[in-house]
Amino acid sequence: MKTIHLVKVFFTVVLLIVIYSCKNEVKQNEITNQASTEIVSESQKGQAFINDESSTPNVLQIAIKSPDHTTLVAAVQAAGLENVLVNAGPLMVFAPTNAAFDALAPGTVETLLKPENKEQLATILKHHVTAGNYDKSFLKKFKKIGQADDTNVTVEVIGEDVYVGGAKIIASIKAGNGIVHVVDKVILPTSNQ
Amino acid sequence: MKKYRFQLLSLFGAVILLTSCGNNNGNNKSRGALNSSAAEKVYVAPGEHDEFYAFMSGGYSGNLTVYGLPSGRMFKEIPVFSQFPTSGYGYSEETKPMLETSHGFVPWDDSHHPDISQTNGELDGRWIFINGNNTPRIARISLTTFETEEIIEIPNSAGNHSSSFVTENSEYVVAGTRFSVPIPQRDMPINEYKGNFQGALSFISVDPKHGHMDIKFQIIMPGFNYDLSHPGRGKSHGWFFFTTYNTEEANSLQEVNSSQNDKDFIAAINWKKVEEYVNQGGGTKVPANYVHNVYDETTHMATSTMKKEVLTVNPLDIPGAVFFLPTPKSPHGCDVDPSGQYIIGNGKLSADLTVHSFDNMIAAIEGKKFDGEAYGIPILKFEDVLAGTVKSGGLGPLHTEFDGKGNAYTTFFISSEVVKWKLGTWEVIDRKPTYYSVGHLMIPGGNSRKPFGKYLVALNKITKDRYLPVGPEMEHSAQIYDISGEKMELLYDFPTHGEPHYAAGIPAELLAPKSKKIYRLDENKHPYAVTSPDQARVERKGKEVHIYMSTIRSHFTPDNIEGVKVGDKVYFHITNHEQDFDVPHGFAMIGQNTSELLIMPGQTKSSLWEPKKVGVWPFYCTDFCSALHQEMQGYVRVSPANSDIELSWSLGGD
Numbered sequence: 062m063k064t065i066h067l068v069k070v071f072f073t074v075v076l077l078i079v080i081y082s083c084k085n086e087v088k089q090n091e092i093t094n095q096a097s098t099e100i101v102s103e104s105q106k107g108q109a110f111i112n113d114e115s116s117t118p119n120v121l122q123i124a125i126k127s128p129d130h131t132t133l134v135a136a137v138q139a140a141g142l143e144n145v146l147v148n149a150g151p152l153m154v155f156a157p158t159n160a161a162f163d164a165l166a167p168g169t170v171e172t173l174l175k176p177e178n179k180e181q182l183a184t185i186l187k188h189h190v191t192a193g194n195y196d197k198s199f200l201k202k203f204k205k206i207g208q209a210d211d212t213n214v215t216v217e218v219i220g221e222d223v224y225v226g227g228a229k230i231i232a233s234i235k236a237g238n239g240i241v242h243v244v245d246k247v248i249l250p251t252s253n254q
Numbered sequence: 255m256k257k258y259r260f261q262l263l264s265l266f267g268a269v270i271l272l273t274s275c276g277n278n279n280g281n282n283k284s285r286g287a288l289n290s291s292a293a294e295k296v297y298v299a300p301g302e303h304d305e306f307y308a309f310m311s312g313g314y315s316g317n318l319t320v321y322g323l324p325s326g327r328m329f330k331e332i333p334v335f336s337q338f339p340t341s342g343y344g345y346s347e348e349t350k351p352m353l354e355t356s357h358g359f360v361p362w363d364d365s366h367h368p369d370i371s372q373t374n375g376e377l378d379g380r381w382i383f384i385n386g387n388n389t390p391r392i393a394r395i396s397l398t399t400f401e402t403e404e405i406i407e408i409p410n411s412a413g414n415h416s417s418s419f420v421t422e423n424s425e426y427v428v429a430g431t432r433f434s435v436p437i438p439q440r441d442m443p444i445n446e447y448k449g450n451f452q453g454a455l456s457f458i459s460v461d462p463k464h465g466h467m468d469i470k471f472q473i474i475m476p477g478f479n480y481d482l483s484h485p486g487r488g489k490s491h492g493w494f495f496f497t498t499y500n501t502e503e504a505n506s507l508q509e510v511n512s513s514q515n516d517k518d519f520i521a522a523i524n525w526k527k528v529e530e531y532v533n534q535g536g537g538t539k540v541p542a543n544y545v546h547n548v549y550d551e552t553t554h555m556a557t558s559t560m561k562k563e564v565l566t567v568n569p570l571d572i573p574g575a576v577f578f579l580p581t582p583k584s585p586h587g588c589d590v591d592p593s594g595q596y597i598i599g600n601g602k603l604s605a606d607l608t609v610h611s612f613d614n615m616i617a618a619i620e621g622k623k624f625d626g627e628a629y630g631i632p633i634l635k636f637e638d639v640l641a642g643t644v645k646s647g648g649l650g651p652l653h654t655e656f657d658g659k660g661n662a663y664t665t666f667f668i669s670s671e672v673v674k675w676k677l678g679t680w681e682v683i684d685r686k687p688t689y690y691s692v693g694h695l696m697i698p699g700g701n702s703r704k705p706f707g708k709y710l711v712a713l714n715k716i717t718k719d720r721y722l723p724v725g726p727e728m729e730h731s732a733q734i735y736d737i738s739g740e741k742m743e744l745l746y747d748f749p750t751h752g753e754p755h756y757a758a759g760i761p762a763e764l765l766a767p768k769s770k771k772i773y774r775l776d777e778n779k780h781p782y783a784v785t786s787p788d789q790a791r792v793e794r795k796g797k798e799v800h801i802y803m804s805t806i807r808s809h810f811t812p813d814n815i816e817g818v819k820v821g822d823k824v825y826f827h828i829t830n831h832e833q834d835f836d837v838p839h840g841f842a843m844i845g846q847n848t849s850e851l852l853i854m855p856g857q858t859k860s861s862l863w864e865p866k867k868v869g870v871w872p873f874y875c876t877d878f879c880s881a882l883h884q885e886m887q888g889y890v891r892v893s894p895a896n897s898d899i900e901l902s903w904s905l906g907g908d
Contacts, residue, residue: 106687106689107670107687107689107690108670108689108690108691108716108718111718111719113718144669144670144687144690145649145668145669145670148667148668148669148670148690148691149667149691149715149716150668152668180647183647187605187649192603192649192650192668193509193510193513195510202510203510207513207583207603209605209649209668210605211604211605211606
């Protein structure tokens with residue numbers, strides 16, 4: 062019943078705003094235009110923005126819900142890669158934790174998040190994505206896997222652990238469109254791959 | 255949920271504000287069609303016609319649907335590989351043979367890649383061909399009657415995917431196998447695939463006058479998967495190009511094992527050379543079983559013939575006929591630009607597109623610059639044949655079409671977008687999102703020498719929230735873009751039937767004037783036709799009863815029939831005597847174990863009924879043919895099997 066209450070309150074608010082805005086045209090219109098532009102802007106359209114609570118969470122939703130991946134999610138949003146990560150894929154995402162990002166040289170993350178570095182950031186993030194869906198034990202069959210940035214990463218098995226591009230898989234979560242492997246390092250593309 | 259509602263409410267609020275004040279001139283361009291000319295560009299006024307026909311494959315519907323562009327209105331579903339109760343296709347006695355195969359009657363297929371016949375590399379609008387992917391077949395559809403006229407089965411093939419593309423004078427329609435299989439089929443262990451399975455690429459000749467198809471030869475290739483293909487054109491006419499994957503020859507878990515090689519191949523086939531070899535008696539005739547079904551427009555009947563042998567060619571016997579062009583990342587689409595110079599490999603696990611140069615390929619072949627061989631077939635050096643790489647920034651390229659103005663357009667499945675790029679400089683000019691996960695795209699004539707580069711249709715694989723929800727299963731979505739300017743403009747979004755893979759478009763003016771309106775009754779050569787009502791009759795041949803029936807607004811002749819017995823096989827042979835555009839009559843009999851018939855003016859169709867119960871059973875016209883349609887009906891009296899009631903028939907008690 063909370064919702065109905067909310068609706069009522071909201072309509073009242075909207076109505077008030079309408080009345081107000083028509084009286085104070087210039088100022089109020091600026092605000093509403095901003096809001097409406099944001100709602101329909103290109104970057105907010107696509108599969109990533111569909112409301113669907115019945116399907117198994119996709120790789121993006123898993124990352125968004127994880128408190129350990131706020132840096133990764135911020136980076137995905139800055140690079141505009143949301144729609145790619147909800148694609149039918151299948152997608153295997155190696156998701157570095159916040160601690161992994163913190164381990165990078167000071168200032169690296171801040172620099173990458175700047176709008177002028179969007180492309181570079183996208184390349185690095187795509188280096189963490191494979192078109193495929195393999196669980197940790199299955200990954201042991203590979204020597205290398207091809208990443209979405211068109212380069213390869215190595216797969217190494219040490220004891221029970223699997224390292225992808227030098228990053229250790231510390232947890233794995235099955236997603237609606239693939240799998241998220243949580244890793245302890247950011248996998249940086251190297252020139253010789 | 256709460257968050258979502260909140261957003262919805264604020265959206266609602268914003269809309270109310272905008273409409274209530276209504277003075278936001280120029281500030282809300284982003285609101286789409288309402289404020290741009292997009293709506294005008296797709297609006298076809300009532301009674302007006304579209305500029306283009308679009309033929310969309312039906313995928314798992316097995317059929318082909320006809321749309322108009324730019325309106326996105328659907329005009330017709332043409333039954334091809336699937337039974338279609340709407341018209342009785344595959345149910346009527348005349349059309350059952352169309353769905354015969356060497357495996358028996360197969361009532362369905364997976365239709366993929368329609369291609370319109372060409373003359374001098376330009377669309378000529380005579381026929382459209384489409385492949386059945388599952389039980390390998392190629393169909394030819396008349397673009398005068400818009401009906402399936404012929405289906406030929408492809409032996410030694412499985413997963414008929416790199417099909418059904420025509421050469422530039424429709425010399426051949428080409429069908430390549432996706433699955434390699436034992437040739438000939440035999441009982442053997444699956445894990446002995448490597449080196450033992452093979453892939454057949456079939457060149458089916460098309461009779462220039464009637465369009466009749468015949469397998470001229472099959473090239474028996476190494477056991478790769480042959481994914482898609484396109485013909486050379488202009489300077490590269492005489493060649494055909496096929497993408498391959500699984501050059502690893504894995505027989506299990508292909509999603510891993512077929513992606514091990516960094517590069518697979520585009521197979522370049524000099525079919526003119528193979529044709530010459532075959533015409534001089536080359537090749538080996540091998541036993542095979544495949545069915546050839548032909549529908550005759552004058553008898554309104556299909557016949558099915560089993561063919562017993564096929565001519566196979568070993569590529570190693572024809573030096574200089576087959577080469578491999580290394581192409582990265584399991585290429586999917588294989589597209590050739592209008593000039594015939596560029597061959598594009600869309601590496602589906604890549605971000606980049608590989609463009610090969612025909613001139614470079616010829617130079618490398620002439621210079622014998624080979625980089626090894628695969629099963630004796632020379633491999634050219636990647637660097638020698640490469641023309642350029644399109645650094646697209648997209649993910650998962652699948653297919654490319656052309657606008658005839660020097661631009662190419664490529665779909666990207668994973669990043670859900672169409673990217674426009676320039677041939678020769680490889681620079682990306684524009685990119686637009688699609689909704690969602692686009693597979694093929696279509697520009698009318700976009701894979702011919704002369705594309706009509708005005709519209710582009712993106713054929714998406716995923717629909718999700720694009721339309722009002724209708725449960726888990728829904729139609730696919732398509733978007734139409736205006737590509738007449740530098741940047742693409744999204745105009746409209748419309749659902750498509752089944753799962754369209756490829757599509758083919760053609761200017762309406764090339765087809766509309768010659769579309770057939772009626773079949774002439776005086777040309778009807780159906781053996782059970784009655785050309786005037788006084789020929790209507792009922793004949794018994796043992797247990798078979800043949801009813802020669804005619805229809806005209808608004809009665810069947812005859813409409814009362816007696817003397818039919820339980821256990822009889824009753825054939826209704828119905829000739830529609832109307833000679834008026836768009837006045838079909840239908841026919842349906844209670845309890846009949848088949849579909850209705852829809853009979854076009856001047857046409858004869860036959861339907862089988864095997865009555866199981868004694869009684870008086872009605873039949874009626876299923877098409878609202880006239881004001882007295884509800885009066886268009888009749889009765890059949892069914893007597894016990896041992897009854898001695900004589901056959902009799904009548905209309906109006908005469």
